[in-house]
Amino acid sequence: MDDPARITAYQALLAVHRDEAYANLILPSLMREAGLSSRDAAFATELTYGTLRHRGTLDAIIGRAAERDVARIDPPARDALRLGAYQLLHTRVPSHAAVASTVDLVRSVAPGATGFANAVLRRIAEKDIDAWLTVVAPNEAEDPVGHLAMVHNHPEWIVRAFRDALGGDLAETARALAADNDRPEVHLCARPGLGDAAELADRVGGSPGAFSPYAVYLPSGAPGELAEIRQGRAHVQDEGSQLVAAALVEAPLEGRDEQWLDLCAGPGGKAGLLAAIAAQRGAYLTAVEVTEQRANMVVNAVKGLPAKVLAMDGRLAGQERELPEAGFDRVLVDAPCTGLGSLRRRPESRWRKQPSDLPPLTKLQRELLTAALLAVRPGGLVAYVTCSPHPVETKLAVTEAIKRGQGCELIDARAAFPAGMPGLGDGPTVQLWPHRHGTDAMFLALLRRTM
Ligand SMILES: C[S@@+](CC[C@H](N)C(=O)[O-])C[C@H]1O[C@@H](n2cnc3c(N)ncnc32)[C@H](O)[C@@H]1O
Numbered sequence: 001m002d003d004p005a006r007i008t009a010y011q012a013l014l015a016v017h018r019d020e021a022y023a024n025l026i027l028p029s030l031m032r033e034a035g036l037s038s039r040d041a042a043f044a045t046e047l048t049y050g051t052l053r054h055r056g057t058l059d060a061i062i063g064r065a066a067e068r069d070v071a072r073i074d075p076p077a078r079d080a081l082r083l084g085a086y087q088l089l090h091t092r093v094p095s096h097a098a099v100a101s102t103v104d105l106v107r108s109v110a111p112g113a114t115g116f117a118n119a120v121l122r123r124i125a126e127k128d129i130d131a132w133l134t135v136v137a138p139n140e141a142e143d144p145v146g147h148l149a150m151v152h153n154h155p156e157w158i159v160r161a162f163r164d165a166l167g168g169d170l171a172e173t174a175r176a177l178a179a180d181n182d183r184p185e186v187h188l189c190a191r192p193g194l195g196d197a198a199e200l201a202d203r204v205g206g207s208p209g210a211f212s213p214y215a216v217y218l219p220s221g222a223p224g225e226l227a228e229i230r231q232g233r234a235h236v237q238d239e240g241s242q243l244v245a246a247a248l249v250e251a252p253l254e255g256r257d258e259q260w261l262d263l264c265a266g267p268g269g270k271a272g273l274l275a276a277i278a279a280q281r282g283a284y285l286t287a288v289e290v291t292e293q294r295a296n297m298v299v300n301a302v303k304g305l306p307a308k309v310l311a312m313d314g315r316l317a318g319q320e321r322e323l324p325e326a327g328f329d330r331v332l333v334d335a336p337c338t339g340l341g342s343l344r345r346r347p348e349s350r351w352r353k354q355p356s357d358l359p360p361l362t363k364l365q366r367e368l369l370t371a372a373l374l375a376v377r378p379g380g381l382v383a384y385v386t387c388s389p390h391p392v393e394t395k396l397a398v399t400e401a402i403k404r405g406q407g408c409e410l411i412d413a414r415a416a417f418p419a420g421m422p423g424l425g426d427g428p429t430v431q432l433w434p435h436r437h438g439t440d441a442m443f444l445a446l447l448r449r450t451m
Contacts, residue, residue, distance in 0.1 A: 005040040009047035013079040051086040052347035060136040065123040077113035089129040152177035165389035179435035180344045186218040189237040192276040212242040237269045240432045240439030245270035247416035248383035261328040262287045263314035266294025268301025275305035288314045318374025326377040333372045335365040337386040341441030384445045394443040407451040
């Protein structure tokens with residue numbers, strides 16, 4: 001089969017579904033191995049990411065057209081069918097080409113299923129996506145969550161989490177889900193002290209971000225190839241991540257402001273930004289990361305800056321000589337979380353995550369926040385951050401800490417964002433959203449230790 005873009009996309013899908021590979025890691029290496037032209041690489045990327053994002057709906061449509069549950073279709077034929085259905089329903093590839101190329105693919109990877117694939121694809125090609133959605137989506141009035149889940153390609157438990165985070169507003173929930181299906185721009189962070197965002201934007205052909213003073217948007221291209229990144233003048237970081245890290249050090253603080261702590265630092269995006277700001281302000285960053293390999297990445301991210309990295313468990317903060325009780329003025333807890341706020345950047349992840357991921361994470365989040373509140377000095381600030389809007393990981397974690405009587409109070413985090421930034425809600429916590437801000441859905445609570 002002489003169709004390198006489709007074969008590469010198929011191999012990527014198989015690796016994601018069979019080996020639990022990450023598309024953003026496996027696809028570039030498969031494309032390199034196949035020596036794809038830039039045109040074929042763009043097509044393979046569109047096919048892989050699009051098919052992964054739309055998997056829930058594609059599977060429902062394939063199941064209906066095949067008159068059997070997709071779980072009962074052999075994996076090679078199933079992934080080829082997903083690829084074919086995606087082309088038929090979501091791209092401008094002419095139907096006959098989508099069917100013929102997919103049947104060729106099935107012939108080479110699952111020869112026994114060629115006739116079956118041909119019949120299923122022809123049935124799918126009879127309707128467009130809107131017509132199929134009327135067939136497979138539950139009735140909107142009777143089952144609004146099920147309807148949104150099918151129309152916007154998300155598992156129902158994630159739809160419910162977004163709805164709850166948005167105060168039950170289903171119309172806005174629909175916009176939030178739709179934004180997860182758009183291909184996000186790459187965001188760069190200009191390293192403070194080494195030039196500003198406008199200069200960086202000029203050099204890389206991007207545009208300055210809408211909100212973060214460090215952000216640059218890159219519409220396309222491979223950021224790893226940029227000299228600015230290789231030279232440490234910029235790093236790849238979502239604008240929302242920049243904003244919540246900067247909010248910790250923008251918030252007003254009375255008294256000493258020299259010792260900063262990042263309790264969950266790996267791989268080092270926020271630590272790099274904080275340490276660069278620390279260099280300008282005469283402060284010093286201690287960065288903690290439990291995983292040895294990620295701690296090494298943090299070492300790299302803060303090289304040449306006033307910072308040290310400790311490979312240890314952040315839950316020991318406040319109890320260890322190197323992380324003494326009340327030893328820090330500002331503390332970031334960028335807690336391990338479900339990552340529901342960055343689904344747009346990892347197309348396969350929404351189908352891989354499970355509600356059962358939540359309990360161990362929420363336990364760890366609460367333990368890390370407790371440790372942070374011990375390590376910060378009275379009057380000092382803790383920023384509790386997640387890359388998830390799930391209320392159990394966000395507001396509930398914070399209200400529980402306050403209820404536990406840990407001697408802290410919430411301060412209005414909105415004041416620590418750039419003046420005039422819209423869509424920050426009623427406070428005191430802030431939830432960013434892709435559909436409101438073009439950022440990942442980062443959550444920030446700012447807590448002041450009161451005693
Ligand atoms: C959300 S990520 C942090 C991202 C990071 N702040 C950045 O901007 O690049 C959470 C990190 O916490 C680390 N982690 C998990 N449990 C931890 C613990 N008990 N103590 C310290 N770090 C922990 C994870 O390995 C992971 O690297």
